[in-house]
Amino acid sequence: MRKLVILKSLVDFVWIVTCIPMIGLLVFFAVYVFVDSSIFNSVFNGVFLAENQPEWLKQLIALIYVVIGLVSIYCLFIFRKTLRYFQQMKPFHSDVIINFYKIGYMLIGVGLGGTFVTFAARLLLKGEFKISLGLTPHIILICLGLFFMVLSEVFKVAKQAKEENELTV
Amino acid sequence: MPIVVNLDIMLAKRGMKSNELAEIIGITTANLSILKTGKAKAIRFSTLEAICKALDCQPSDILEYIEY
Numbered sequence: 001m002r003k004l005v006i007l008k009s010l011v012d013f014v015w016i017v018t019c020i021p022m023i024g025l026l027v028f029f030a031v032y033v034f035v036d037s038s039i040f041n042s043v044f045n046g047v048f049l050a051e052n053q054p055e056w057l058k059q060l061i062a063l064i065y066v067v068i069g070l071v072s073i074y075c076l077f078i079f080r081k082t083l084r085y086f087q088q089m090k091p092f093h094s095d096v097i098i099n100f101y102k103i104g105y106m107l108i109g110v111g112l113g114g115t116f117v118t119f120a121a122r123l124l125l126k127g128e129f130k131i132s133l134g135l136t137p138h139i140i141l142i143c144l145g146l147f148f149m150v151l152s153e154v155f156k157v158a159k160q161a162k163e164e165n166e167l168t169v
Numbered sequence: 170m171p172i173v174v175n176l177d178i179m180l181a182k183r184g185m186k187s188n189e190l191a192e193i194i195g196i197t198t199a200n201l202s203i204l205k206t207g208k209a210k211a212i213r214f215s216t217l218e219a220i221c222k223a224l225d226c227q228p229s230d231i232l233e234y235i236e237y
Contacts, residue, residue, distance in 0.1 A: 167210040169200045 008083045015076050022073055029066050033059050053125055061125070064117045068110050075106050092159040100152035107145030114138045173233045176205050179224050194219035 082099045085091065115138040122128045180190060191201045196216060203209050204216075217228055224230075 164210045167203060167208060169196060169204045169209045169212050169216050 011080050018073055061121050068113050071106050072110050075103050078103050092162050097152050097155045100148050104145045104148030107141050111138045111141035171235050173235050174207055183224050193223045
């Protein structure tokens with residue numbers, strides 16, 4: 001159980017550390033989209049080189065990045081909630097199975113979305129055609145997502161086995 | 170489930186109460202209730218043997234297959 005406490009503490013720490021910059025990122029994004037679009041160039045000067053690209057395209061890509069970031073944080077939130085069930089000694093609660101499946105689904109979405117958006121951003125904003133076939137964070141996210149989905153299936157089978165065991169007289 | 174547990178009928182025939190049977194065969198009344206209400210997913214041979222011994226009957230007197 002000490003491992004669970006350590007994991008929960010770490011996830012809580014990551015959750016807090018991630019939430020604080022996310023608030024700043026949301027404020028920045030809101031300013032960028034609704035108030036002053038030149039803020040982007042002043043902050044990320046040199047990151048996106050193509051200044052002649054339409055502003056809406058940059059805003060769209062920024063929006064997708066923000067959505068991906070928010071979905072990742074939501075995954076972390078659900079994972080925290082799931083760990084709470086483990087602490088309450090309810091590992092086979094139906095919410096745990098649903099949460100694992102949800103996390104898996106979202107991580108795959110984040111991985112695929114991240115891959116496509118990074119590719120599109122490079123192509124459209126930098127004019128660079130680059131496909132990374134190595135070990136990218138997006139591939140790891142997709143693998144992690146699939147792992148969570150498999151874990152959800154395993155928990156479903158375990159729950160059925162537990163119920164059957166309980167209903168054996 | 171098409172398997173019906175006729176434990177109630179056998180208990181009534183033998184004039185025995187559920188808690189008495191539970192005590193004789195060594196299971197909890199809650200588990201016996203699960204068996205009686207048909208919620209049980211499986212029954213151990215040892216439990217079936219104990220029930221048959223206590224009620225002096227055959228497994229077929231307790232379990233019945235009914236096709237719906």
